[in-house]
Amino acid sequence: MKTWHLTWSLFRFRPQVYLSLIACWLITFAMPLLAGELLRIFFDNVASTAPLRWESALLLWLLVSLVSPALRPLIFFLEPLMDQEAIALLTKNILLHLFTLPATQALSLSSGDAVSRLRDDTREIGVFMIWSAVFFGRILFICGALVIMLRINVLITLVSLLPITGIILLNSVLMTHVQRYRHASRATTSEVTTCIGNIFQSAQAIKVATAETAIIAHFRRLNAQRRHVALRERVFWEIMQSFMSNMLNLVTGLIILVSAQVIASGTLSVGTFLLFVVYAQLLMACFSTFGMLIARYRQLGVSFERLGAFLQGAPLSSLIAPVQTHLHGALPEIKPVARMAEQSFRQLDVEDLSYQYPHAQRGITDVSFRLRRGTLTVITGGIGSGKTTLLRVLLGLLPRQEGIVRWNGTLIEDLAAFLVPPHSTYTPQQPRLFSGSIRENLLLVPPYSEEEVEQAIYHAVLTPDLLAMHEGIETVIGPRGVRLSGGQVQRVAAARMFAHNADLLLFDDLSSALDVETEQTLWQRLAERRDVTCLAVSQRRILLQRADTILVLKDGTLIAQGTYTDLLATCPEFQRLWHGEASSL
Structure with missing residues (x-):
């Protein structure tokens, strides 16, 4: 089953929560569109020779600025709820599948590796659920901002989009490296957790063989290898983020260079120029996180693949089968097997x-x-x-x-x-x-x-x-x-x-x-x-x-x-x- 199909099934598991989260982010990202327009009206009024009539615009701008902070508590409530529901669903389905198998054949992984996958890979999927909800708000802002900017000045808009296009192309090239680094990071983490489990399982054998020094040295080597791989993945990820963030300055500079002549000719107002700067920076931020979302989507495929190892050949759809997660309310009563009189x-x-x-x-x-x-x-x-x-x-x-x-x-x-x-x-x-x-x-x-x-x-x-x-x-x-x-x-x-x-x-x-x-x-x-x-x-x-x-x-x-x-x-x-x-x- 494709990654997008599995992800879509997770979205449908708790549609009310997910749609509520999307609605919050749509409103949150609609506010900068309104704020930019109000900011343009305000500065155009300030720069004009006509009597100032900017009180209503300023008041609306203040009200718009308060909407996003007001929605934050609701978002902070919905995001962990969506995250934990996804994690609970995946974990419970894995355990239910394992319990249907003969006990000695149920787990093909070491206990340390199994814990690592249940902890880290389910968390990765839960985080993607949150990020994907933000995606809809960003799409709304991108479409609205581009329509407004293109209606004002096509040339400045196209110049603003040039660096963004470069980011998208570069991101598609780097995705293979992101996936490879994530595979290596997860593998070394599993090796370390497996080693910890083996040490505790064989504590007496280690003491009898007086192998404490050798075991500690081996454990340190595994941790050094894990640190090296994790550091390489983190550095690569930070370089990508830093590059995308620093492109904001380039976009702003290009807008200033192109806008200078247009402003001098009198066809572009100060308020409109500020609107371009604000929208372009927010567009850049949206597209940069867009690239990170694509990277996380690739990592999502790795996580589903690793969780599929628990299924031992069963279809991946078993991971997202709808079941009751019992995250809220009273837990179900555990009913022991009754000893029937005729079964004595x-x-x-x-x-x-x-x-x-x-x-x-x-x-x-x-x-x-x-x-x-x-x-x-x-x-x-x-x-x-x-x-x-x-x-x-x-x-x-x-x-x-x-x-x-x-x-x-x-x-x-x-x-x-x-x-x-x-x-x-x-x-x-x-x-x-x-x-x-x-x-x-x-x-x-x-x-x-x-x-x-x-x-x-x-x-x-x-x-x-x-x-x-x-x-x-x-x-x-x-x-x-x-x-x-x-x-x-x-x-x-x-x-x-x-x-x-x-x-x-x-x-x-x-x-x-x-x-x-x-x-x-x-x-x-x-x-x-x-x-x-x-x-x-x-x-x-x-x-x-x-x-x-x-x-x-x-x-x-x-x-x-x-x-x-x-x-x-x-x-x-x-x-x-x-x-x-x-x-x-």
């Missing part, structure tokens, strides 16, 4: 579940098993056997290609929509925490009672850690939980999961960063909850021994299932895992 968990049946990664001979094939209420089932297997993939496909985080899943015998059509709290909860291998307090991370979907919070903390074995923290549960953990250890991150994520009181709990190697004592306590406390059903990925002996059923995967295929004693006697792959990879666990 008894068993989950998985039949012939399959998924293959694109361009790779990896995935899972025809996996079938059953989970019964109150049991612990452990998925185990070697590296790359499909353990995590199985969990993700089961939860709808990856799109199943074959197979069915039944909840209490009822077919689940949309796994991603159904297998959420209160039906199920999931903690991935690398949990994501937010840079707030521990309490805020636990209570993502309020309300919870204090008793529920305390129970979640107890079952996650977090109580000793909170007692050791100065602010306890109100401790701010920093980006991605950087102030916590690996084990604390996993247990905070587990507590967040336990707070939902879901029927089915799914863990992906939850205890990998826990010491043996803490791990034993955690699983013991979970076992005390007779109504809880768990499906966990693990190779830890302590969990394999507790499991009611073990699912053994190899090359994406379920090759055996049973208790650990049965599998030790009958399954060579499990024997290898038990005596090899699991021997030290």
Whole structure:
């Protein structure tokens, strides 16, 4: 879809606001036209030998001069409203599209790059919406001023337009450079934000490798590169603005040179000369900002292109689909998924579940098993056997290609929509925490009672850690939980999961960063909850021994299932895992 079509759709999203803003600017730019005429009348009266009759003209000029300042408060109200509506529409449509995709495939960009695009490129589009409204007022002034000037003196008008024509031609030549500099600036900004995200994500790995100095040096290099590119773009932009602004002096000088002879001949009055000077300067300002608007339009295309990366092949029209932005009034109530009585968990049946990664001979094939209420089932297997993939496909985080899943015998059509709290909860291998307090991370979907919070903390074995923290549960953990250890991150994520009181709990190697004592306590406390059903990925002996059923995967295929004693006697792959990879666990 063309840039102009996308922009036009944004204009139509809030037509009342946009048309009101245009009306304000039309009135604002009509005032200089009237003011110029009144100024001409005033000075012609002053210069004439006839009795002065300029009181009414002066009074009208004063009234006209007050109109624009009177409209400013309304413009200052409408401009941010238009800007924020455009940003909110684009952001919400992007998020809505991402939420329709399988979670593990939704975001093809790094989190830092995604934030950069959502922040900077949506802002660029919002600013253009404001600039485009001013465009109509400038067009009104340009047309009105040219008509008045041409009716008075064609020669002086044409001389005034010569520099303006040069500006338009030069601007068209420089547009390619503007677009190239904007691409480079946005790319370096994304690199810096991505680096920041990676540093916070890998803080422990950086410390273990004592790579702090190297990481800081790399970060400084990226910032130096970004500074260089941003400075080059800014200097180029300022040179363009300066050139266009300084052309005002050239226009004024040309008008004086050409007008001198005409004034001397008596065919041009002093008031008319002043009108030409005032109109020419304002025309120059209008045309110079005209060039900037064209430059911003080119930048607008870059911004739409960068936001289109979120859509992963979907049409760009998805960006501007009309949706409620909820910028005003009460926010909509978040209604949690209700646990229906007939949906209370008894068993989950998985039949012939399959998924293959694109361009790779990896995935899972025809996996079938059953989970019964109150049991612990452990998925185990070697590296790359499909353990995590199985969990993700089961939860709808990856799109199943074959197979069915039944909840209490009822077919689940949309796994991603159904297998959420209160039906199920999931903690991935690398949990994501937010840079707030521990309490805020636990209570993502309020309300919870204090008793529920305390129970979640107890079952996650977090109580000793909170007692050791100065602010306890109100401790701010920093980006991605950087102030916590690996084990604390996993247990905070587990507590967040336990707070939902879901029927089915799914863990992906939850205890990998826990010491043996803490791990034993955690699983013991979970076992005390007779109504809880768990499906966990693990190779830890302590969990394999507790499991009611073990699912053994190899090359994406379920090759055996049973208790650990049965599998030790009958399954060579499990024997290898038990005596090899699991021997030290």
